[in-house]
Amino acid sequence: MQAYIPEFILAGLAMILLLAETFFKKAPKFVFGLIGAAGALAMLPFYMESLYANTYIILALVATAITLLLSVDFRAVINLSSNDSKTQDGTGEFYILPLLACVGITSLCKAANLVELFVSLEVLTLSSFIMVGYFRRNLGSTEAGIKYLILGAVSTGFLVFGLAWYFGMTGTFEYNHAIVMAALSGQTAPGMFFALALLLLGTAFKIGAVPMQLWIPDVYQGAPTPVTAFLSVASKVAGFALLSIILAPFAGIPAVQFVIALMAAATPPGASAPPTTTNMELDSYKVFNGTCLNLILAFVLLVRMFHSGRMDALGLKKHSLKILLYAPVCGYLLVLALHFLLAQMGLFEWIERVTHAPAEQSIVSVLR
Helix, strand or coil, X not given: CHHHHHHHHHHHHHHHHHHHHHHCCCCCCHHHHHHHHHHHHHCHHHHCCCCCCCHHHHHXXXXXXXXXXXXXXXXXXXXHHHCCCCCCCCCHHHXXXXXXXXXXXXXXXXXXXXXXXXXXXXXXXXXXXXHHCCCCCCHHHHHHHHHHHHHHHHHHHHHHHHHHHHHHHHCCCECCHHHHHXXXXXXXXXXXXXXXXXXXXXXXXXXXXXXXCXXXXXXXXXXXXXXXXXXXXXHHHHHHHHHHHHHHHHCCCHHHHHHHHHHHHCCCCCCCCCCCCCCHHHHHHHHHHHHHHHHHHHHHHHHHHCCHHHHHHHHHCHHHHHHHHHHHHHCCHHHHHHHHHHHHHHHHHHHHHHHCCCCCCCHHHHHC
């Protein structure tokens, strides 16, 4: 239980802020965002001893803190779009939900079995559903919330079905290499591969990988700007943590590697081929140069969509799969992930400061 002390602290802080929002209705709601950001950053010392091993958790905490600070800067639009009175009444939860989502992400990274994995993922998912559709006076946000809820429920169904198949093949929810190899060596091998396929489908929804990527543009477009930033970074962190946990026991199996390669190859044009293992330094430069080129091409080709969130979803989501392709070979997961975090959060801070538009965040208006 000691490993979950940071999660208990963050969850407790979220509960305290919810009570404060209930009993101190006149208090400035944006203060909750500042307190939440400070609380998320205060958890970082728990993970500094093993920096690389805790990459996902550190990124989730930093992304949550930045999201809350973006929300504080975005508070005028939040007040305008959340209720009929156009005041801060009832907006306190918007600054608290990212903390609960962060608890789900960090718990997922520490999950010891599939039940913990699923519960942690659902804490993140349910919080995200509410955040996406939080702008009740904005039809785009409501539509995005409904779409995210329906498609998220479908992906959860795949995940639960995969868990059920895994339990049926092994008789346990413990998930490690020894149990998986024992099941694959017997007559249960086809059932294990079917369970893996279902688990991968559920995970593909989180990282926006083929064939579960079609929800991203609509949800990114309709969600509030800070929420879109959170989904594009923190939710991706959770997706890759989940993917790494699911794939770890199957490491080295050619059929599994082939499926992952197909998922990566099916991304939009601009995604590079998997790197070679003979020249890691050269491959790292390919990643950097390819990412910069794809950013430019995405902006030029998708600027006519007139919506910055949609452009980010369609043009930049391929970079999450670049991390998937290159990190296991190059060993630069921390560098690539930090680059992804800074690029995405910087993009949405720019959009937010220039436009402050609750609905249509027009690229044309940004360029002007």
